[in-house]
Amino acid sequence: MTEDQKHQMDPGLTGGAAVPDDERRWAELADLVLIISREIQFRGYTDERAIPLSPSEGMVMRHLQNEPAAPPSRMAAATGLQRTNLSTVLRSLEQKGLVERRADPGDGRGVTVHTTELGRTNYALVRREWAAAVASAAGHDTANLDATLALLAATENGLTRSRPQNRARRPATRQ
Template sequence: MSRQPKRRVSSEQATEEQWAEFADLVLDIAREIQFRGYVSPEALSLSAPEGSVMRYLFRHPGALPSEVAFATGLQRSNLSALLRGLEEKGLIDRVADVDDRRSVRIHPTPRAISNYALVRQEWGSAVAAAAEDDPTVEASLPLLTKVAAGLVRLRQADSRP
């Protein structure tokens, strides 16, 4: 019976199992945040795709629909329906592109900006309470930022023709 050699891992390199556990925990945390809902009656709850689009627009106000679709991984046809819904909720404005009047740019509205600030405050309070205000959160932010950006980059590379 042959034994496969164990993969040697330095003390500075995470194992595949550790990364799998990391991913599981991130998914569990996201689910728990969504399950909580909001304390404030003013907070407007969004679906996961709506939230993804709005988070992108907060970082990239004035984006073209094609940019939003590519960045969020949504099909252009699905994005169109989603944008109509966000517009009906008063969360986005479509503004004609000054360089190309056939195109529109999408901007979050003041209502969207205040809603985002409110829900981020609630998310932050809930997560801080769950972690008992552990000060090591600051050390985790660069890794989480790198993982989020890297996953988007990998998805986009896979979707290019």
Template sequence: MSEGDDGHTADRMADLADLILALARTISTEAHLDAQVVELTATEINVMRFIDRHPGASPTAVAAATGLQRSNLSRAVRALEEKGLVSRSVGGGDARQAQLNPTPRAEANLRRLRANWSRLLGNAGADRRNLDSALTLLAELEVGLAEG
């Protein structure tokens, strides 16, 4: 909290976090009801999200961005490769540099997830006039939390 904030603001921030967690649980549960969606662990989701947004990233970059130790990242990448969601290629002609890329199966999986999420939230009856401000707020929170 910054100077001048009171307990009311702290309570509202805690309420916001509580709502985000409740929504995340509901959204995650609903996504897993679709048998065509590949089920991922929380670690695999974090890794896949970064690779989707940064195709061709090195394992070092993925580990740094996700906060994973290399051994945990290696396990997650192997699991994602086994599920057909990530491919590993040689980067820049140097066989020691791997690049991680989403596969067409990963892209189809993400499209299906996004369609499910859109339908789920669209049917929840939220006021669409607040959508842009909600997206802005949540993106700012994500960046702020990542910067620590």
């Protein structure tokens, strides 16, 4: 086996069989994204004002940054959370003072979820901490940052658009 063929082996992907280089590299990207996400979560926050969030709470808060007033049904669809799980997340975020529910002005039976000032402040604070941690870990090297951001944004959009709807699925887990 040549050295090039050895580099195309990925036992985690195919049990040791050779895989195309692009497939191996995409798998490596997915693995690194999961590892980086976990490392960011693991380190917590240095600023005592930061309110830690669960991954589901973080998804909801990220959604609310782009849509500051949203009905729960749209939030569930956008985040991929089941409505019952979203209700639990919203209760927790309300208890932390990060969101509030208000009667929908167009439909008195419905509600919309809004970020509070504390929610907006907390989100900005934790993003600054994430930025500092990631920049430091990367040695503040911005040479490929724009291309990386573009690739990751396109990947996120593609995964979100192709998300399975209303069918039983097993969540992916890291090995």
